[in-house]
Amino acid sequence: MKTAVILLPGLNRDRDMIAAITHISGEPPVTVWQTDTTIPDVDLIIVPGGFSYGDYLRCGAIAARMPFMKALKEKAAQGVKVIGVCNGFQILLEAGLLPGALMRNASLKFVCREVELEVSNASTAFTSGYSQGQIIRCPVAHHDGNYFVDDATLKTLQDDNRIAFRYANGTNPNGSIDNIAGILNAEGNVLGMMPHPENLIEHAHGGVDGRALFESALGLVAA
Amino acid sequence: MIKARVIVTLKNGVLDPQGKAIEGALSALSFSGVDQVRQGKVFDIAVEHDDKAKAEADINAMCEKLLANTVIEDYKVELV
Incomplete structure (x- = not known):
């Protein structure tokens, strides 16, 4: 399985993501610069976290209009798996690959802490390494993670099992509607999530709860 | 040269945490009678033709x- 990691000015979690993919798959990902108009043949494309373009205008708004996005949309339409983490999630929303928007945290504070996530759907390409309803630990670090979507779309997400992760046990750090931490597109090959699973993949991190997400996406989970 | 002003505001029903904080600060400054504050953005755009x-x-x-x-947002364009 080959992976590509998108690079944009202002991202700061790209190296963590590259390290996580290298560690888990045994192969370093290819990197794609924002102005590249093609993405190599890969099985998984990741948009990492950070503060692309300094969060100017709206988080992810400028990044979502850069040339790489056209290629990413084509790959996603072909069924290539895509993960957006944190700013990457914001970018996928701004690009229209996922529904809804991420607003300023309800507390107005930047949150940098560990939360608990419920695996709300373990039957996805990204969560098959977890069990349904499993509670995992995961770090968050963001200022604009307050997921908002209109009522009709929320109902669609709920009815179609497109909510992959929810903040669990009262740990919602940002006021997200329905405790939503991560969602899927209708086809199930695009995942966006605010928490950082790439920062909990080896024992040196103090836990490995994020590992199964990448193992699932990379096809390393025994069926 | 044409100049335009674009005003972007949050849609009704979308929570505005920053507006809420501003409301709190206004009341801390003893401004009474403020029912609601909603924060938005203004863009002044000049076009060449x-x-x-x-x-x-x-x-x-x-x-x-x-x-x-x-x-989450509505917009209004005013040519000035």
């Missing part, structure tokens, strides 16, 4: 494609 219809159409397209996130 004098074709009003084209300017209005272009700026509306700019709003749809970039300046506003129509999931």
